[in-house]
Amino acid sequence: MHSKPHVPTESFTSLDFVEQNLSIIPIERSETIPSSWYTRPEMVEIEKQCLFNQQWQYVGHVSQVEKVGDQLIANIAGHPLIVVRGKDNVLRGFHNVCRHRGGPIATENCNSHMLQCKYHGWTYTLDGMLRGVPRFDRAELFDKKDYGLIPVEVDVWDGLVFVRCSSNSTMKLQTILNGISERIAPINLQSKIFYKRVKYELDCNWKVYVDNFLEGYHIPIVHPELAKLLDCQQYVTETFDYYSLQYSPFVSDESIYGKGKGEAYYYFIFPNMMLNILPGRLQTNIILPLSHRRTLVVFDYYYDDITSSEALTKIQNDIEYSENIQQEDIEICEHVQRGLESSVYDKGRFSVEMEEAVYHFHTLLKKTFRNFLDLP
């Protein structure tokens, strides 16, 4: 009821460049999505409305909102949000936007017994009702009941907290992630402990980074060190309704993740989240558009143990290792963006063997846009 109505598609100058590229054909014959989807500024607006506002978005871990009054802030594709643990112990989500003149309710993760706007100090209860309005006696036709914080949906899966801005979609978080916990057992994400958040800003469209994550095809060329660690011959891709999985057993005894044992699971959850699961650790990635050619990538690191000195050494190695790979990926993604912007390139083709998950992502995008445009 509170979410803004669907913006009519007439508000876009022309959606021809979307509409003309929605046919879904088998991967063997399919082309990639066109370069215009990575380069046109209006594409981001479409994606905000039909992807980022509609789908569950990861914001953090339950341990960050464990106690009454704990507040966790997030910014999802143009929406400042806040998740709060209420006095009744219920987790609630709101737009982090004061109903007075748009000030922020929280500017950092914190704890307090009520919510106070950081601009003129209006106060709200932890369940979002407007309570204190200083020096407002002479306002007329003003009822505090009409000025509560605007709610968003919140749900928790395996200790990870998600929000959803629009209530148009009824898809349950559990339905989207169905099967993951069973698949990775005995690994249990619930027991992981949050260690640290690292952010990167890239000069490319958010989908360039997602595409790149979704294939191991580039590993031997872009990440020669990683190639030594993974058995690329046994690198497998599986696709499901709303996510895909790439996995690979370790080959090296020198593996920083244990002596040659265990598997790496790389999950992609449509449209913009990754779960990188290795023995003893979870790394979540969130990919958010800042503009059509600028992207924010957020890594959250979780481990089984974050206190013993042995664990801390491992953690340091893990983060350093992943930092190196990330720099290699950033560099190639920024090159690819420039390639996509070149007038000579429009669409490419898929390796059936190595790029099934990229094809799967492109297919889900097309299905979403078809829905959005009310096409069959």
Ligand code: FES
């Ligand atoms: S904007 Fe929040 S109190 Fe003024």
Ligand SMILES: [Fe+2]
């Ligand atoms: Fe990579």
